Amino acid sequence: MVPEAEVRDVLDELQRLRAxxxxxSGALAASTDGLVxxxxxPGVEAEGxxxxxxxxxxxxxxxxxxxxxxGFRELLVRGGSGYIATYAAGSxxxxxxxxxxxxxxxxxxxxxxxxxxxIGELVDAAxxxxxxxxxxxxxxxAAAPGRTLPRRPT
Numbered sequence: 204m205v206p207e208a209e210v211r212d213v214l215d216e217l218q219r220l221r222a223x224x225x226x227x228s229g230a231l232a233a234s235t236d237g238l239v240x241x242x243x244x245p246g247v248e249a250e251g252x253x254x255x256x257x258x259x260x261x262x263x264x265x266x267x268x269x270x271x272x273x274g275f276r277e278l279l280v281r282g283g284s285g286y287i288a289t290y291a292a293g294s295x296x297x298x299x300x301x302x303x304x305x306x307x308x309x310x311x312x313x314x315x316x317x318x319x320x321x322i323g324e325l326v327d328a329a330x331x332x333x334x335x336x337x338x339x340x341x342x343x344x345a346a347a348p349g350r351t352l353p354r355r356p357t
Contacts, residue, residue: 205240209329213322214241220300220318224310228285229301232292232322235260240296240326247301256289256299263289277315279308290315293323295330 229244237257
């Protein structure tokens with residue numbers, strides 16, 4: 204797991220993101236295996252969203268591999284009343300944002316990509332210092348060149 208100090212830094216980043224983008228209704232950082240690292244998701248079950256994010260991530264990675272589009276970077280889902288956007292956050296984490304339907308999608312991407320990069324730096328640095336994977340699962344093989352996230356087992 205990520206040390207508590209870095210979890211606090213990740214939560215601070217999520218809260219700053221929500222302050223910068225008023226139409227965000229939630230922000231969650233999770234491991235690629237679906238464990239919550241930090242969240243600011245009022246009214247939403249963070250554990251469920253993290254688990255669903257991991258499932259969507261698995262499909263997204265397979266789609267980018269199958270179509271030759273390179274490593275996973277981001278996923279955008281539009282529902283009847285808003286968006287769910289997931290961004291790669293380093294090699295071991297993802298950032299999922301919940302946004303209202305009126306959001307400027309370009310701004311959502313701009314801010315989500317920046318926050319994902321910052322969260323990825325925090326999580327990857329913490330894991331490198333501790334020498335532990337993000338979850339209790341055994342370490343994954345090193346990512347192939349050009350891949351943002353490790354390949355999930357099928």
